[in-house]
Amino acid sequence: AQTVTQSQPEMSVQEAETVTLSCTYDTSESDYYLFWYKQPPSRQMILVIRQEAYKQQNATENRFSVNFQKAAKSFSLKISDSQLGDAAMYFCAYRSPGGYALNFGKGTSLLVTP
Amino acid sequence: DTGVSQNPRHKITKRGQNVTFRCDPISEHNRLYWYRQTLGQGPEFLTYFQNEAQLEKSRLLSDRFSAERPKGSFSTLEIQRTEQGDSAMYLCASSHGGLGNEQFFGPGTRLTVL
Numbered sequence: 001a002q003t004v005t006q007s008q009p010e011m012s013v014q015e016a017e018t019v020t021l022s023c024t025y026d027t028s029e030s031d032y033y034l035f036w037y038k039q040p041p042s043r044q045m046i047l048v049i050r051q052e053a054y055k056q057q058n059a060t061e062n063r064f065s066v067n068f069q070k071a072a073k074s075f076s077l078k079i080s081d082s083q084l085g086d087a088a089m090y091f092c093a094y095r096s097p098g099g100y101a102l103n104f105g106k107g108t109s110l111l112v113t114p
Numbered sequence: 115d116t117g118v119s120q121n122p123r124h125k126i127t128k129r130g131q132n133v134t135f136r137c138d139p140i141s142e143h144n145r146l147y148w149y150r151q152t153l154g155q156g157p158e159f160l161t162y163f164q165n166e167a168q169l170e171k172s173r174l175l176s177d178r179f180s181a182e183r184p185k186g187s188f189s190t191l192e193i194q195r196t197e198q199g200d201s202a203m204y205l206c207a208s209s210h211g212g213l214g215n216e217q218f219f220g221p222g223t224r225l226t227v228l
Contacts, residue, residue, distance in 0.1 A: 004156075037219075044117075045157075045205070045219040091156050100147065100170055102217060104156030 002027045002094045006105035013082045014113050021077045021108045023092030033095040034075045040088040087112045116140060118220035120206050126226045127196055134192045135223045139208030146189050147217060148181055149205040157205055196227045
């Protein structure tokens with residue numbers, strides 16, 4: 001089974017600053033999908049960004065971007081110009097190309113301070 | 115609202131009782147997933163449906179757990195003879211067919227077993 005590791009239980013960032021959340025994973029597959037999900041307090045999980053492993057170009061969605069290092073099996077999330085609404089739990093997830101289940105890390109709690 | 119809905123949102127039960135949760139996916143989604151999330155952890159995959167067929171089950175899904183999706187629309191997750199260790203958030207998600215498609219999550223049902 002693929003293992004997803006998020007080594008930062010908590011992170012803090014000031015409003016308007018940039019923060020990077022780390023994620024590493026363990027797999028023997030060459031093709032797969034990686035995701036970052038955001039779970040605000042008492043609200044449902046939403047997809048932030050997605051990366052296909054066969055694509056070398058890093059995915060970007062507005063203020064959110066990833067640094068995908070396939071050889072290092074690293075998939076970090078960068079949040080630029082942080083906003084108070086970015087405060088949430090962030091989960092990194094892996095999915096095999098032929099599978100259906102998302103394998104999640106334990107999450108990183110992001111605090112945004114004014 | 116056309117998102118994934120789950121009922122009830124909260125359930126408190128006594129050990130040994132049976133409970134049933136319902137999930138209504140986004141109407142055009144043929145894939146439906148159940149996950150369990152305990153405090154401080156990421157969601158863990160339980161089971162997956164494509165239309166009405168249950169195609170994958172995690173070993174986390176013990177004999178006390180059963181899931182159905184009778185007409186390929188809504189799904190139910192039943193837990194028989196609940197145990198305190200079943201206390202968790204139960205999340206439902208749905209998606210279109212195809213690889214890499216985003217899973218849209220519902221708000222979850224929080225189960226507390228006394």
